[in-house]
Each structure stands twice: as C-alpha cells, then as structure tokens.
Amino acid sequence: MQIEFIVERNKIMDKIGFIGLGIMGTPMALNLLKHQADLHVYDVRESLSDRLVSEGAVKSDPSTIGSTCSVIFLMLPSGGIVKEVLFGEEGVCAGLVPGTVVCDMSSVAPEDSLYCSRLLREKGCGFLDAPVSGGEPKAVDGTLSFMAGGDDATFQKVLPYLEMMGSSALLVGDTGTGSIAKLANQIIVNMTIASVSEAFVFATKAGADPEKVYKAIRGGLAGSAVLDAKLPMILERNFVPGGPIYINHKDIKNVVEEAHLIGTPIPLTSQLFEIMQAMKVRGHMGEDHCGIVKYFENLADCKVQKRDD
CATH class of the missing domain: 1.10.1040.10 (N-(1-d-carboxylethyl)-l-norvaline Dehydrogenase; domain 2)
Incomplete structure (x- = not known):
C-alpha cells in the first residue's frame, strides 16, 4: 500500500529512541524533534548526541533506550553494527520491553533483517526494515521515501514517525523486502x-x-x-x-x-x-x-x- 503523507499530523505520546546520528541520522532525528517527539538519542560519537540534546533530545544509551522507548529507530553503517547495537552485551535488547517496535532504517542485507526480526519476535517485539532513499538533502528537508518490510500492524505503528521524516512510504511485503x-x-x-x-x-x-x-x-x-x-x-x-x-x-x-x-x-x-x-x-x-x-x-x-x- 502506498502512503502519501497528506493527513493531519497528530501529537504522538510514545518515547522514541534514535540510534545512529551520522550524515542521515542527524537531520532525520532533528525532523522528529521539530514535530515535538519525545526523543532519546545515542551515537558512539558523543558530540553528535550533544547536538541533538541542544535541540531538545535526551541523551541516552542503547540499553536504556531499549527499556524506556516504545519505538526505536536505527540508522547505522552496516548490518554487523546493527546486530551489535541490538544484541550486544550492553545493547538495546539488554533492557528491551515486550511490545517495543524496532525500525531499522539502515541499508543492510536481507539476511540481516531476517535475523534481527527473528530474535526480536522471540522477545515479543516487532521489527520493521525500512531503509530510505533520497540522501542527505531529503533527510534535511524531511522528504525521504521509505521502503518497508514487515507486517502491516508494525508498519502502522511506525508510520506517524516516518511521516515526520519523509514524504512517502511503501510497505513492500514481509520482513527483508524493504532491504531488497x-x-x-x-x-x-x-x-x-x-x-x-x-x-x-x-x-x-x-x-x-x-x-x-x-x-x-x-x-x-x-x-x-x-x-x-x-x-x-x-x-x-x-x-x-x-x-x-x-x-x-x-x-x-x-x-x-x-x-x-x-x-x-x-x-x-x-x-x-x-x-x-x-x-x-x-x-x-x-x-x-x-x-x-x-x-x-x-x-x-x-x-x-x-x-x-
């Protein structure tokens, strides 16, 4: 289903985690803040987190984000780093609460998405692979396009936040098809x-x-x-x-x-x-x-x- 973001934006009450504040992640997180999202951020480069804190975000760490946020976004360089951030000793899953949704917007191999989805579902959590197209300019102006893989219920929970960062999204199919x-x-x-x-x-x-x-x-x-x-x-x-x-x-x-x-x-x-x-x-x-x-x-x-x- 193709979603064009022309609906009225509603105030969202979820605590949102955002991990990975590089070239793409920082402007995407800033767009969430522009829409008054309750945003908790982490990057291994503390200066990047500090910039988001100056704009209203809360500086955190992966484990705390896992235990306090109901929707968690990842924007990381590779599938290996995604898995380490999620499943490492002090990763997101160290404190993850059942019912949490993880949305990986990184560009990874389909097998990485399937692996993450399987382990998260075993913990009672949802997963969406939703990489983006548009590059830094569209990340800055909030007009990214999202291509998502997962179930419709998980997609619908994440959709209001995708709306804050982009102009369109498509649920391509099951887990891994967004990465494909x-x-x-x-x-x-x-x-x-x-x-x-x-x-x-x-x-x-x-x-x-x-x-x-x-x-x-x-x-x-x-x-x-x-x-x-x-x-x-x-x-x-x-x-x-x-x-x-x-x-x-x-x-x-x-x-x-x-x-x-x-x-x-x-x-x-x-x-x-x-x-x-x-x-x-x-x-x-x-x-x-x-x-x-x-x-x-x-x-x-x-x-x-x-x-x-």
Missing part, C-alpha cells in the same frame, strides 16, 4: 552515476562543453533525478558526501553476495563493484558517490568541470 528494495535502488542509482560519469568523460574528452551537453540532454530520455543531482556536483568538483562511496560500496557488496546466494547473474553490478574497489585503492571512499567520475577521468586523462567563460 533498497539494494535494487542502489543498483540503479550507482549504475546511473557510473553511466553519467562515463558519458561526460567521453563528451569532455571529445571537446564538448560538459555543462552545455548536460543542458542539452537533461530534458530528454537521458534525463533523470540522478543526472540532475550529481552532474552539477561533478561540474563544480564538489565531492562532499551526501551519500559517501564507502556506504554505497557496502551496499553493492551486499547486492553481489545476495545475487550469488539466489543465483541471479549481475554482470554490470559486478563491474560496478570493481570500479568501487578501484576507488577504495585510490583513497576516495569518503567522497560522495558522484566521485566515481574520477575512475573514468583517470582512464581518459581528462577532467569533467565547468569551463571558464
């Missing part, structure tokens, strides 16, 4: 960035003005949200991460492993993974994923950038 949808999204986004990079290195090397090429083609079939978001950054040589390569590299690795597990050939995505491996060797993993252009620039010995008038 996110991996499919990552194939398309990162493959499109690679295609845009290759195309504009080609155009630049051939002598065309890349900015004029962009303006000429963006209104046609080659136009896309990815092209409009990332090509201007490339032209400005702005590689400050909204979506860092290392996160996308992890996601594409999960795609490759999942595809091998289910027996699905992915020749193009496999090549994309190797391109990202080359970026890792060259030390570019902390840059925005539009930095993939540097792989193609290195091959062609040219640079895609604005020209002086």
Whole structure:
C-alpha cells in the first residue's frame, strides 16, 4: 500500500529512541524533534548526541533506550553494527520491553533483517526494515521515501514517525523486502552515476562543453533525478558526501553476495563493484558517490568541470 503523507499530523505520546546520528541520522532525528517527539538519542560519537540534546533530545544509551522507548529507530553503517547495537552485551535488547517496535532504517542485507526480526519476535517485539532513499538533502528537508518490510500492524505503528521524516512510504511485503528494495535502488542509482560519469568523460574528452551537453540532454530520455543531482556536483568538483562511496560500496557488496546466494547473474553490478574497489585503492571512499567520475577521468586523462567563460 502506498502512503502519501497528506493527513493531519497528530501529537504522538510514545518515547522514541534514535540510534545512529551520522550524515542521515542527524537531520532525520532533528525532523522528529521539530514535530515535538519525545526523543532519546545515542551515537558512539558523543558530540553528535550533544547536538541533538541542544535541540531538545535526551541523551541516552542503547540499553536504556531499549527499556524506556516504545519505538526505536536505527540508522547505522552496516548490518554487523546493527546486530551489535541490538544484541550486544550492553545493547538495546539488554533492557528491551515486550511490545517495543524496532525500525531499522539502515541499508543492510536481507539476511540481516531476517535475523534481527527473528530474535526480536522471540522477545515479543516487532521489527520493521525500512531503509530510505533520497540522501542527505531529503533527510534535511524531511522528504525521504521509505521502503518497508514487515507486517502491516508494525508498519502502522511506525508510520506517524516516518511521516515526520519523509514524504512517502511503501510497505513492500514481509520482513527483508524493504532491504531488497533498497539494494535494487542502489543498483540503479550507482549504475546511473557510473553511466553519467562515463558519458561526460567521453563528451569532455571529445571537446564538448560538459555543462552545455548536460543542458542539452537533461530534458530528454537521458534525463533523470540522478543526472540532475550529481552532474552539477561533478561540474563544480564538489565531492562532499551526501551519500559517501564507502556506504554505497557496502551496499553493492551486499547486492553481489545476495545475487550469488539466489543465483541471479549481475554482470554490470559486478563491474560496478570493481570500479568501487578501484576507488577504495585510490583513497576516495569518503567522497560522495558522484566521485566515481574520477575512475573514468583517470582512464581518459581528462577532467569533467565547468569551463571558464
């Protein structure tokens, strides 16, 4: 079912936990605070928690969040970290109360989501895998899209808070399908960035003005949200991460492993993974994923950038 958030927002009384205050997590948590959520936050980097405290949040720890919050959001770098935060010695489950709902918005492998769901349900708790699309800009302005996996009752309990952080959500199916949808999204986004990079290195090397090429083609079939978001950054040589390569590299690795597990050939995505491996060797993993252009620039010995008038 597709949910468009046009309904009136109601005051929610749940205590909300939010763990993981990185590039995406901080603006998402701030949007919860803007809607007067009773928010309890944790990040291993205390300075990030302190910023949220200055905006009205309560600084906490995973175990206390587990024992006091009825809805808990996770926005963490990997499935391994998600499992450690939930099930580690001083993790969320150390004090978890039956009936609590955990919503993992991290980008993880479907098997990670299934594992977390099984252990949490054994404790009488709900679980939703609900990764996001939109990157940092949409996290900031509260227009993220959520792709969720789980049962409808759990989705409905979390929905009012998703409404505070995003503009739409879709319950894709059972547990793990949100993570599958996110991996499919990552194939398309990162493959499109690679295609845009290759195309504009080609155009630049051939002598065309890349900015004029962009303006000429963006209104046609080659136009896309990815092209409009990332090509201007490339032209400005702005590689400050909204979506860092290392996160996308992890996601594409999960795609490759999942595809091998289910027996699905992915020749193009496999090549994309190797391109990202080359970026890792060259030390570019902390840059925005539009930095993939540097792989193609290195091959062609040219640079895609604005020209002086």
